[in-house]
Amino acid sequence: MIVNLPTPEDFYTSGKELLNFAWDSTATLLIEVDQAEEYVDESDLAEVSEQYWAASKRTLTTALTVIQQAVELVIKGRIAEVSPYLLISDGPSRWPSPYEGKPVDFERFRTIDAQDLLRVHDTFAPAHFDPEFVNNFRRLREIRNVVMHSAGKNVTVQVAEVVDSALFMHKTLFPHERWFPVRREFLRTAPSSALGAGEYATNNACWEASIVKKLLQPAQVRAYLGVEKKQRAYYCPACLDDANSEVGLNHKLAVLRPDSRDGCDLYCPVCDDIFHAERPARGADNCEATLYSSSAGRCLVCGRWHDVESDAEG
Numbered sequence: 082m083i084v085n086l087p088t089p090e091d092f093y094t095s096g097k098e099l100l101n102f103a104w105d106s107t108a109t110l111l112i113e114v115d116q117a118e119e120y121v122d123e124s125d126l127a128e129v130s131e132q133y134w135a136a137s138k139r140t141l142t143t144a145l146t147v148i149q150q151a152v153e154l155v156i157k158g159r160i161a162e163v164s165p166y167l168l169i170s171d172g173p174s175r176w177p178s179p180y181e182g183k184p185v186d187f188e189r190f191r192t193i194d195a196q197d198l199l200r201v202h203d204t205f206a207p208a209h210f211d212p213e214f215v216n217n218f219r220r221l222r223e224i225r226n227v228v229m230h231s232a233g234k235n236v237t238v239q240v241a242e243v244v245d246s247a248l249f250m251h252k253t254l255f256p257h258e259r260w261f262p263v264r265r266e267f268l269r270t271a272p273s274s275a276l277g278a279g280e281y282a283t284n285n286a287c288w289e290a291s292i293v294k295k296l297l298q299p300a301q302v303r304a305y306l307g308v309e310k311k312q313r314a315y316y317c318p319a320c321l322d323d324a325n326s327e328v329g330l331n332h333k334l335a336v337l338r339p340d341s342r343d344g345c346d347l348y349c350p351v352c353d354d355i356f357h358a359e360r361p362a363r364g365a366d367n368c369e370a371t372l373y374s375s376s377a378g379r380c381l382v383c384g385r386w387h388d389v390e391s392d393a394e395g
């Protein structure tokens with residue numbers, strides 16, 4: 082018999098960890114550039130940012146190759162849903178011997194090559210992968226091969242391409258999840274959380290989401306964040322409440338759903354949840370205060386704690 086059979090969940094967890102690893106290195110770059118916009122002279126910004134991205138070439142190509150490895154792990158998980166034994170390559174004569182007096186560890190089997198993963202999946206799984214996913218996966222493999230063979234000298238990837246790639250793969254492989262809640266959980270449990278960084282998970286996840294919203298095209302923002310790029314955004318009451326108040330939350334990401342003038346329900350792409358807010362009769366403290374959360378006790382336009390007159394009182 083065989084022991085230590087991997088489960089689909091094992092592959093999905095490892096795949097997401099790699100995806101997060103690629104995301105983390107890319108997001109670090111984006112955050113640095115975003116910070117630079119505050120202290121670099123506007124006239125120098127274009128040149129500085131061009132130099133910065135040229136110097137980040139290695140990080141970006143590496144991130145893409147890590148995304149590709151993450152996707153391979155998830156496809157292996159999908160194959161393991163049918164049977165983990167399908168992952169074994171070679172014929173019986175080349176398998177480890179079952180006559181050594183103990184069960185054979187799965188790890189001792191050679192497993193199928195990356196280039197065969199799609200074929201094995203599409204042969205046994207109830208449904209094929211869709212062509213857009215297959216094209217994107219092939220392109221990632223091509224980039225990875227060029228990076229490995231030319232040491233990456235001839236590859237240039239844009240940061241938006243890396244972000245798009247990570248988000249596209251996550252959305253396709255885990256259609257019932259949104260990336261940013263997953264990312265926030267990774268930030269909460271990262272090794273640095275032992276040093277207290279977990280407290281900033283919401284601040285940072287919201288920061289990353291708002292950079293991504295600026296960086297990507299409207300259709301990508303709609304697909305990956307579930308919000309309209311141009312729609313007016315408010316503070317999410319849960320994120321406001323959860324963010325570390327020392328650094329504060331400066332990113333408005335929640336949008337009215339449905340988008341109507343007197344709507345009161347907000348969708349937040351970092352929480353992937355809907356929150357109910359109120360419409361005060363009148364604003365206060367030089368704030369229009371068109372939306373207020375009594376559960377968080379905060380104004381969702383300016384983020385402050387100021388008093389507003391509710392309809393009931395007014």
Ligand SMILES: [Zn+2]
Binds near residue numbers: 320321350
């Ligand atoms: Zn939120």
Ligand SMILES: [Zn+2]
Binds near residue numbers: 370380384
């Ligand atoms: Zn306000």
